[in-house]
Amino acid sequence: MSIREKGYHKWDQELKSGGIAWLPMFFNGIKTAFKKKYAKAFFAFTISPFLIFLAGIYISTKPELKMFSEIVRLLKTDARFFAAFFTNGFTYFMLVLLCVFVFAEMISGDLQFNSFPLYFSRPLDRKDYVLGKLSVIMFYMLLFTLVPGILLLLFKFIFTGTFSVEPRVVLGIIVLPILISAFFSSITLMFSSLSANGKYVKIIIFVLFFLSNGISEMLKGIFRNTYFNLFSFPRNLEQMGAYIFNSRPAFSVPGWISLLIIAGLTVLSFLVIFKKIGKSEAQIEIGS
Secondary structure, three states: OOOOOOOOOOOOOOOOOOOOOOHHHHHHHHHHHHOOOOHHHHHHHHOHHHHHHHHHHHHHOOOOOHHHHHHHHHHOOHHHHHHHHHHOHHHHHHHHHHHHHHHOHHHHHHHHOOOHHHHHOOOOOHHHHHHHHHHHHHHHHHHOOHHHHHHHHHHHHHHHOOOOOOHHHHHHHHHHHHHHHHHHHHHHHHHHHHOOOHHHHHHHHHHHHHHHHHHHHHHHHHHOOHHHHHHOHHHHHHHHHHHHHOOOOOOOOOHHHHHHHHHHHHHHHHHHHHHHHHHHHHHHHHHO
């Protein structure tokens, strides 16, 4: 048996992750977000559009309800119905509130408490870190967009007794919530990665989203050009939804332009996030 001198001996092996490295971040983030102050109240309010549109589906199957004839007329087209569900202003408002009050500190909190050395000292890299944070927001975003959309489709089958839905509508029910959720998640994480001040991040997210609509309306009123709707986040999301469902557009601009704008902002946000996290990761490697 060899005799070694007592003391510290540097460990020169390699850390290897077993399975998906970011899954613990995902499960912990789900529980942490649910326990946040006012989170349950926001979750409850975010369900309300689903209940309203569910009532609308039931009404559409009861033509004898004369007082709701206008709603019944609107809901006769599946594309218009689901486009309205995913792109109505109240749903956007509640998603923004979720981003502001529940998810704004996803990265800024780690910046504030200098938690990156703890994350990157384990078998995690910036890709795993970003995926872990992103998965938490996407989970809740899809929970209040994709899941209600699928449930509405199922209830429509139950109430009407028919399965006559166009394939494009079914595809839109899946694709549009993913695009909307990815957009809100990426924007939230991007601003969260830029500052350790969580309050500042919350204000920026809230103001920017609704300020874009105000700027769009002001420029449209001055120049009398509908293309200035493209400066508004809500209007772009609405137009993108109409384009995906092939329903009546929100304004007279090709819908694919709004789709490209939303996709471009999502990609740009991820580039900023990875660059910011990459700098923190590099500083830790240099320090070690």
